[in-house]
Amino acid sequence: MFHRRLSILSFRMRSPLRDAETDRSRSERLIRFVDEIAAEVTAERSGLAVRYREACISAGFASDAAGTTVSVEREERLAELSATIIACERRLTTLGRHLQLLAEAKADIGQMMPEIARTEPTSISGD
Numbered sequence: 001m002f003h004r005r006l007s008i009l010s011f012r013m014r015s016p017l018r019d020a021e022t023d024r025s026r027s028e029r030l031i032r033f034v035d036e037i038a039a040e041v042t043a044e045r046s047g048l049a050v051r052y053r054e055a056c057i058s059a060g061f062a063s064d065a066a067g068t069t070v071s072v073e074r075e076e077r078l079a080e081l082s083a084t085i086i087a088c089e090r091r092l093t094t095l096g097r098h099l100q101l102l103a104e105a106k107a108d109i110g111q112m113m114p115e116i117a118r119t120e121p122t123s124i125s126g127d
Contacts, residue, residue: 027113038102045095052088055081
């Protein structure tokens with residue numbers, strides 16, 4: 001009975017080496033996860049940027065054409081393209097902020113585990 005009471009008052013810790021390995025493993029998984037999400041955001045941003053440029057070009061042509069002849073159909077198309085361009089700009093801004101947040105998270109992980117940050121080749125850019 002006395003031995004059981006003593007065991008309640010003490011406990012054993014894992015070795016610092018084992019804790020370090022656990023921390024390293026978790027940090028590596030977290031960095032891989034951040035990189036995967038960043039790749040998804042980058043792919044979305046790239047595809048959207050192409051559609052954005054196409055909408056800007058179409059809007060330019062529609063605007064030039066509207067200057068020569070007035071057409072309700074052209075005006076509606078121009079208004080639609082303008083709305084699309086504005087929505088694209090907002091989304092591109094949001095995606096840039098997402099990439100910035102992911103880059104900051106990766107940097108924070110790197111500060112906690114500098115040896116991992118030095119070995120990870122990928123970079124994240126919100127530009």
